[in-house]
Amino acid sequence: MKIVVLVKHVPDAAGDRSFSGDTTTDRAAVDGRLSELDEYAVEQALQVVEKAGEGEITFLTMGPEAASEALRKALSMGGDAGVHVVDDALHGSDAIATSLVLAAAVRRLEPDVVICGMASTDGTMSVVPAMLAERLGLTGLTLAASLTIEGNTVTIRRDSDEASTTITGSLPALISVTDQTGEARYPSFKGIMAAKKKPVETLTLADLGIDPAQVGLGAAWSAVDNIAKRPARQAGTIVTDEGDGGVKLADFLAAGKFI
Amino acid sequence: MDFVPNDEQRAIVETVRAFVETELYPHEDLVEQLDDVPKELAAEIQTKAINAGLYAANMPEELGGGGLNAVGVALAEREFGRASYALQMLVARPSNILQACTGDQIEEYLLPSIRGERHDCLAMTEPGAGSDVRSMTTKAERHGDDWIINGGKHFISHADVSDFVILFATTGVDETPRGPKKRISGFLVDMGLPGFEVRRGSSCVSHRGYHQCELLFDNVRIPGYKLLGEEGRGFDLMGDWLGATRLTVAATSVGRSQRVLETALSWAANRKQFGQPIGNFQGVGFQLADCEVAVDAADLLTLRAADRIDKGTYVDADAAKAKLFASETLAKVTDTAVQVFGGMGLMSETPIERWWRDARVERIWDGTSEIQRHIINRSQMKPLGA
Numbered sequence: 001m002k003i004v005v006l007v008k009h010v011p012d013a014a015g016d017r018s019f020s021g022d023t024t025t026d027r028a029a030v031d032g033r034l035s036e037l038d039e040y041a042v043e044q045a046l047q048v049v050e051k052a053g054e055g056e057i058t059f060l061t062m063g064p065e066a067a068s069e070a071l072r073k074a075l076s077m078g079g080d081a082g083v084h085v086v087d088d089a090l091h092g093s094d095a096i097a098t099s100l101v102l103a104a105a106v107r108r109l110e111p112d113v114v115i116c117g118m119a120s121t122d123g124t125m126s127v128v129p130a131m132l133a134e135r136l137g138l139t140g141l142t143l144a145a146s147l148t149i150e151g152n153t154v155t156i157r158r159d160s161d162e163a164s165t166t167i168t169g170s171l172p173a174l175i176s177v178t179d180q181t182g183e184a185r186y187p188s189f190k191g192i193m194a195a196k197k198k199p200v201e202t203l204t205l206a207d208l209g210i211d212p213a214q215v216g217l218g219a220a221w222s223a224v225d226n227i228a229k230r231p232a233r234q235a236g237t238i239v240t241d242e243g244d245g246g247v248k249l250a251d252f253l254a255a256g257k258f259i
Numbered sequence: 260m261d262f263v264p265n266d267e268q269r270a271i272v273e274t275v276r277a278f279v280e281t282e283l284y285p286h287e288d289l290v291e292q293l294d295d296v297p298k299e300l301a302a303e304i305q306t307k308a309i310n311a312g313l314y315a316a317n318m319p320e321e322l323g324g325g326g327l328n329a330v331g332v333a334l335a336e337r338e339f340g341r342a343s344y345a346l347q348m349l350v351a352r353p354s355n356i357l358q359a360c361t362g363d364q365i366e367e368y369l370l371p372s373i374r375g376e377r378h379d380c381l382a383m384t385e386p387g388a389g390s391d392v393r394s395m396t397t398k399a400e401r402h403g404d405d406w407i408i409n410g411g412k413h414f415i416s417h418a419d420v421s422d423f424v425i426l427f428a429t430t431g432v433d434e435t436p437r438g439p440k441k442r443i444s445g446f447l448v449d450m451g452l453p454g455f456e457v458r459r460g461s462s463c464v465s466h467r468g469y470h471q472c473e474l475l476f477d478n479v480r481i482p483g484y485k486l487l488g489e490e491g492r493g494f495d496l497m498g499d500w501l502g503a504t505r506l507t508v509a510a511t512s513v514g515r516s517q518r519v520l521e522t523a524l525s526w527a528a529n530r531k532q533f534g535q536p537i538g539n540f541q542g543v544g545f546q547l548a549d550c551e552v553a554v555d556a557a558d559l560l561t562l563r564a565a566d567r568i569d570k571g572t573y574v575d576a577d578a579a580k581a582k583l584f585a586s587e588t589l590a591k592v593t594d595t596a597v598q599v600f601g602g603m604g605l606m607s608e609t610p611i612e613r614w615w616r617d618a619r620v621e622r623i624w625d626g627t628s629e630i631q632r633h634i635i636n637r638s639q640m641k642p643l644g645a
Contacts, residue, residue, distance in 0.1 A: 072266050076274075186278055188312020189325030189335075192270040 001055040001149075004109050005045045006102060006116035006128075007074050009067035010035045013121055022217060023224035024092045025122055027064060034070040037117035039077075039184035040177050044147050045115045046078045046185070052149070056080050058109055062090060062101055068200065075195040076187035082200035083109070089205055092217025095123070099131035101215060104208040106136060113154070114174040118143055129176035139169035145180035262559075264334075271331050275313065275338035278350070282307055283342040290345050290468035291613055301349055301420070305375055308350040315373040317352045317503070323373045329503070329568035333510045333561055340511025341518040344617065345468030348417065352507070354379050356425055356445070356500040359488050368423060368447050380421035382412040382474055383497075390630050392427070392497075393441050397476060399428040406446065406486065408455075408479040414624075418457050418472035423449045426474075427493050443493035447485045454479040465620035467613075502578045503568070508625045509561040509581035512589040512618075516554045519589075519614050523547060523596040543599055550592045557585035576638035583631035586621035593618040 011017045015030035034042075042059070049055035057079035061067045064086060071082035085105050093101070106114055114136070119126035133140030144156035145164070154173045158165045159180060187195075205212055213219060239248045253259045264272070282304060290296050308314045316335045318324020327335060332352070339347040353372035357379060360369040371377040388395040397410025408428060418424060430444040450457060454477040459470055488496045524547060527538030537543050564577035593615040597604035604611040622628045 069266070069269075073270065073273075076270050186311040186313065187270060187274050189271070189274075189316055189327055189331075190312055190320060192267050192274065193320070193326055195270070196267055 001049070001052055001113065002109065002111040003045045003048065003055060003057045003113045003115060004106055004111040005038075005041050005057060005059050005074065005079070006114065006132075007038045007042065007059050007061045007070045008035045008117075008120045008122075009033070009061060009063050009070035010120055010122040017122075019224075019227050022092065023227060024217065027066065032066050032069060034073040035117060035121045037119055037121055037179065038070070038074075039117075040179055040181050041115045041117045042074045042077050042079070043184040044144075044175075044177050044181050045113075047182075048113070048115075048147070048149055049078075058083060058111070060102065060105055060109070061085070062093075062098060062105070064091075071200055072195050073187065075198045075200075076192045077185055078191060079198070081198055083203060084200055085203045085205075085208065087205045087212070089212035089216050092220060093215045094220035094222055095125050095127045095131060096221055097215040097219055099128050099135055101205070101208065101210060102128070103132055103135035104210055105203060106132070108208075112171050112173075113149065114138065114172075115147075116174070116176050118176045118178045126176075129174060133174040136172075136174065139171070139173035141167055141169050141173055142176040144175050144177045147175055147177060147181060268331065268334055271327065271334050272338055275335050276341070278308070278311065278313055279338055279342045279347065283346040286346055287343040287610070290343055291607075294462070294467045296345050296349065296468050304346065304349045305351070309375045313350055314375050315351065315353055317355060318358070318373045322370065329506070329565040330562060332503070333506060333565035336507050336510035337514035337517075337558070337561070340514030343468065344466040344511075347511075348469060351375065351378060354381055354425055354500070355503050356381070356487070356496055359445070359496055359500065360447075363484055364447060364487070377422040378417070378420060379423055379425055380415055380418045380472075381425045382415045382418070383427045384412060384414045385410070386413055390627060393443060393494075395427065395429060395441070395443070397426070397428045399430050399444065399446060401430075401483075402480070404483040406481050406483065408446070408448065408476040408481065410476050412474040413460060413471075415460075415472045415474055416624075417469060418450075418474060419459055419470050421450060423447055424474065425487065427497070430490055433491070442491035444490050445487035445493045445496050446481060447487055448476075448479065448481055452479050452481070463620070465617045498575075502573070502575060504625050505578040505582040505631075506561065506564055506568075508621055509557070509564070509578065509585035512582075512585040512621050513554065513558045513561055515614065515618070516550075516557065516585070516589045516592045519592050519596050519611070520547070520550050520554055522611070523550070523592075523599045527599055537599070546595045546598065550588075550595050553584075553588040553591055557581070557588040560584050574638060576635045579626070579631040579634040579638075582626065583628050583635070586618075587628060589618045589621055 009032045011025060011027060011030045012033045018026045018029050020026040045057050049057060058081045059071050059074040059079055060083045061070050062085040068084050071084055075082055083105055085101055116129050129142050130140055141154055141156045143158050145159045146157040148155045152171050153168055154175060155168045156175060158167060239245060286300060316325035316327050317332045320326025339350060357369045357372055372379055383392055385395050385397060397412060399406045399408045426446045426448050427443055428446060429441045431442045432439045433442055456475040458473045460472050463471055527543055527547060528536050530537050561581040564581045567573040567577050596611050597615050600609060600611050603609055
């Protein structure tokens, strides 16, 4: 079984994230890391292969030079190879362009399964998995809280506030997974040392046959017009209980339309 | 000369940091309160470390260990050192000296230690033999093919949770031009043998939950193959394998210093007096600046010593400098942290007082600061013929 896992290098959410002058994410100002939500995808792919007793996992990322760190982190957790699409023209690409590029890169790998996180922790749009499934003509199974693959059938459980739904589909398929699928493993020391020996292929837009005019900030279907910092939190209200604390609390909540 | 860590080194730091913060930090208060690590918790942490492939980082990959080089081990130790000693030691790095095992010793001691099935402790110190190791009186005598051991050791760390001890004992006396000289030999001795008793030692101000013990040997009989290395070559064994232990103390001291300094800086930035963060007052700020310089210097000395091990240019003074400076830096940083926290730094509701207490032992065990200075000074004077 050939599995492709999509991984993204994102600004560390624990850092002081900001925007560049062109309103794109400033990726140089803060340390980057493999998106935490993608770690669940890596873990699920490794589990699928471990359970099947066979399989080949390729990690695919798109991003600047530093994005190779996300590939190395994933490769230190396991898997076999990495593909890095890097091209200056990609700067500022929106979800539609991202899915265009990733689809072209995935197509070359001819996988049986594509696994990705439910969203990236920087853009958090959560639309690329569905776009990618559509472009590739794959069965799209999104927001999986659990995942099993038996023969040619993929089964996922999707949880919502009201119900858990079990959905099945046939391979080839694209599956996006949530943080409910289970904790991602730590890279082992052996895995870390082995990662540097695993092959990583670097591709440009030209390698993928994509016209640079189709991607990047200029081709984006949406634009960020304005950015404003969230206002500082206001001082809280102290409710002094003089025998009527409950009433005061209820009044406060009602005034704020919380109840 | 490259001061930028490579991809693998960064990955080692990130991985161990994540493990330490997720799996160890949450249990620190409990261990502090109990002065013990509950057995179930110890087993859980050890299992997680083994499953994660973070166990026995210092052992060669072909033996099933982590396969890290000396710099990799130092970086891992630095991150492990951030956590409570009793907890971080559960992610065991078996004594390097076990790599001297030969024959049946490999299957009986070395490999099970790397797999996490057996746990070692190291016994050299005696009440009358601290820094002067050769003055030890615990002796092993040949009886046919066996050895009979008599005597006692103290300050033996984690012997209460170990399965066997790497013991150093005298096996005779050699006449030399400078007078009689005790022969010291290494042995592998299983816990629970008749006549072998392990007692918990006095409670210690540092590292609650991590206990030092007394070992009592009363005619303890062990078979001849339990001799580690050659008879009378115990000092060579120590010299070959225990330098790394000093570097471990240096690295763990650096890691803890970093954590303490981060905590003190956070407090200094958020605690306001006279209308501004106390870290803005030079009296506080300069102390914190000095701490950062010292911590960085200790880190560089430690990594340089490790790098020299990897490059084959290491001498004893390298680890001695790192151990001396890093352990004394930890003392300086923890003391400064208490001062910056003020009264809160002495209260058990913050970890500062714990770190302050824990720091004290680092200047004593695995060679006191004075012994480290002696090693450094010897390396200065010897080339001059003095």
